Amino acid sequence: MEAVKQKNPSPKGTVMIQSESKWKKFAKNFPVHKYYYLLMIPGLLTLLLFRYAPMGGIIIAFKDFKIAEGIFGSPWAGLHWFKMLFSNSQFTRVLYNTIYISLSKLVFGFPMPIILAIMINEVKNVPLKRSIQSIVYLPHFISWVVIGGILFSMLSPTVGILSIFGFSKNPLLEPSNFRTLIVLSDIWKEAGWGTVVYLAAITGISEELYEAATIDGANRFQKIWYITLPSIASTIAVLLILRTGTLLTAGFDQLYVLQSPATMDVGDVLDTFVYRYGLAQGRFSFATAAGLFQSVVGLILVSISNMFARRMGQDGIL
Amino acid sequence: MKKRKNFSDYVFDIVNTSLLIFISIVMLYPFWHELCLSLSSAAESTRGGIFIIPRQFTLEAYKLVIRSSFIWTSFYNSIYCAFLTTVIGVLFTSMLAYPLSKKELMGNRSISFVVVFCMIFNGGMIPTYLVVNNLGLVNSLWALILMAIVTPYNTIIMKNFFTSLPTEIEEAAFIDGAGPLRIFFTIVLPLSKAVLATIGLWLAVASWNNFMMPLIYLNDRELYTLPLYIRQVIDGQLLARTTGEGAQSAVESVIGATIIITIIPIICVYPYLQKYFVKGVMLGSVKG
């Protein structure tokens, strides 16, 4: 057998050799690795039960789901709901807004927690450092409905602080400002909460590196640039990859609260659109179809960004 | 070791600190606003505007929120869920994430894909409900706990953290004859307090704020969690307004009070977790 394979090095043969050695390696490592597999059982079981078992429900997207008839009893609808989604006259506008807002949040919102975490880390006074970090995470706990109320009242030209500066119109009513305010308010609410994971990553950096750099005469910016950032680069990469998977979700709660008839042109996104056309009408099939579309795009984007990350020397998530 | 401080260092510190204090004030405002509303009279909170301090101080809104004995039941249920979710969740997540960080483990990438896949695709509300119903978990707090303990997102973050741990200590322990389990529980976990605290915080907060899952999976009022109770209070206020039936208190103050009541337990627990991920000591952080 061996001889034949060496004479005819067909691609198929190569794979066989590889997998054979792989299995050999597997058998050799198994006495140790079996503990690893054992460790994963509870977690995988949970995912299996609560994430994978319901996934059969995705076929609702291809059915005319009737509550009384159940998932499997409902009649098939083929691609009806997808056609309805893609052929809707508002679909282009909604898709464009979703990508626009989501990308803006990615470009301007994603770096904010990193910058904030580094800034907080540079504070020398420990009580001050902890207090600042404890304050900036607070807005995360206040729902968008409430934040929206505060925002509308602050930006109001009649009762808010903007009235002092002589604004005559609420900027949230002006389509040209709307998306900027969406990104800014998102940063306002979530940037502080986002620092937690980066601060955790920063704790892993060895203090000796900074000391060595100090002796070499590096200034603070150089230390941040050459030590802190590279040390948390893999965390940034992972979060960025995960983030690309949600490109088609621009934040339902936030936009549902902040959009108004005057800003629907720029503020109606896929999630709010699907809510109106799907769930609010009791049309679960439509909502599932739209969700499936978002997921497929998400998976493609995650795979692509993961590939890029690996090319750039990061581990990625897969 | 004594640090050399030069002029640019001082400038950096001053600029950095003042900038952060400014950011803190801006980010504190929503919380402060709600705190002031909750302590202001109904008339003043309806008048609204910007709040520097509470106006016409009163505790009426808090009295209204804690009037019903259900708040204590729901507090207990929420704490029960949050505690178990956090403890079991951190344990299961780290147990799943650690092996995934071992590149030499066969099937590693496939299992990672399995994890990532179910982050992006999900069956939706109704199919998930049917599965949970078939498991006999409807109307039980365990439904909320079990569904929340392992999330793909947390697993991936944790895996990434384990990957970045220095491998030398593990290798040394392995040569000393320790098995993977022992290395994981006695060496890796103690080294990973920062990420364990982070994931624990996320799990606790997600469980604490969860509204939709309890609404869907719980039927009995004895099992209601805090967000469900809070929503009842707020809905009651809004309903009272549309029907004109007894709106002696302002919705705004009541919402403010519910927010404060919800956040206070988090503020109390936070420092205990925070000390693990906000570095306190600048010098001599010990590795291993």
Next chain:
Amino acid sequence: MKGLFKKILVLTLILSVLLSVAACGGATNNLSKTNNGNQEDSSNAANSKNDSSDVDSTSTEKVTFHIYKNGGFPDYPADGGEGKQDVLNALAAYGLPNVDYKVTAIGGDEYYDKLNILAVSGSLPDYMNIDMVTMTNFSDQGLIIPLEDHLENMPAAKDRMRQVDLDAWTYNGHLYAFPVAYLEGAINGPNTTGLIVRADWLEKLDIDIPETIDEFYEMLKAFKEQDPDGNGQDDTFGYIGRDTTLFEDVFGAFGIQPTFWMETEEGLRLGSTLPATKEALAVLQQWYAEGLIDPDIFTNDQSLQDQKLANSKGGVYEGSGFSASVSNPEYAALLNVVPTAKLKGIPAFKGPKGESGRQEAPPGYGNSHAISANCQDVDLLVKFLNWCADDGENGGMYLCSVGVEGKHFELSEDGTKINQFVPYNEIYAYGLGNPIRFQQVVDRRWMEDSAVECFEAFDGMYRENKFWGTTPSMLDYPDTCEELFREYLAKIVMGSLPVDAWDDYVKDFYAMGGDKIEQEVNEAYQALNK
């Protein structure tokens, strides 16, 4: 040390295996659980039977009706409270000794998510609050039952229901929900909203209550320009509203309501597609440009609207008749700042052709109920509902609305007033009132005189919608009948689009399924009126 980590691992493994076994074990005896609503009912029935054994000595089996209410009642006790015994006693005396009930209350839109979930697992409650969308979905699938034959068995409620409500809940020729019933009189009608004006400003500026749109315009102008709050600053405007506003009075003055179906020579048309809409839009655009309308009007929520009123920023707003009662939050807030302030409801003003009228309230007043196909004993439930609406001997109308006479309220001698001793939340906490208002009879005799005046001012100024139902195309194009118009309304009023953009709106309307909707509405209308 070695023992410790193995123990932890073994423990977690056992835990996870146990959990999954428990889960799968649950699945096998799940058959009995699918109808867990009923299961609870029967156990509950047993309990309450014991509780009330001293009252109910007959051996009839108790039937516990599980009822879902859409509303937040944090004070209502889980076991029904003390008031439940009053209800059961009254029921026994009424000849219904075997009725019992269990209420689950959920507020907000999430209520319907919960109903859908219960429907999926086949455990819908016996009786529940319902809205139009859910009614059409559920009745299509046979989850709720037709009710027209049962209506005869609840005379106390039926005689007080409006035909228009019954028509609205009729779908495919069957009645699928019981609407609320109304006591006689202007204050008990379904319509509660109207224009409320700062009467103290009118007095100060010596203006009469406006009767025409021109007089209304003059009033707004005076509010804007003559510094009615006397603070020496040009910081007031006329008209306050919130994001849901449709400027009903202005459109009404031009003889239409944009989201109502109006009768024309070519059959029913949506108000917003009729040329009069354009005239009203021109007026509104001008008012907005002159600063007479709150510039924030399209982003205000209720709380912002209240803030503006309380800060004396505007002089007239769209509110409910309850607003004129001093205990209402926005009025109280205003009085706190301006003790001399006075709010007053005004009738709708007339347009160039003498037309006027706001939108009538949608039928059902939000508290309509359907009976599920799971219901254990429909006839008994209907008798129970009749009791709820009956104000005769041992009837439950007062228990279900204002509590126990003598304890919570008293009737005035002529029977035109209800004096309440306790706030509503105490009635709920006692186990009576809104949480058990299973068949509501609207009775607002408890209102303050100022609110009564307001309701009387609003009386008879509402315009009717010729078609309230839902057609299939409306589900396919949910934005077409209202959202689309709101977009154009906001842009045209704010001046970012010219008034002529209304022509584009009409084109968009027909392009977005408006033609189909219009056709279906006319067909359904003709079928109804045959």
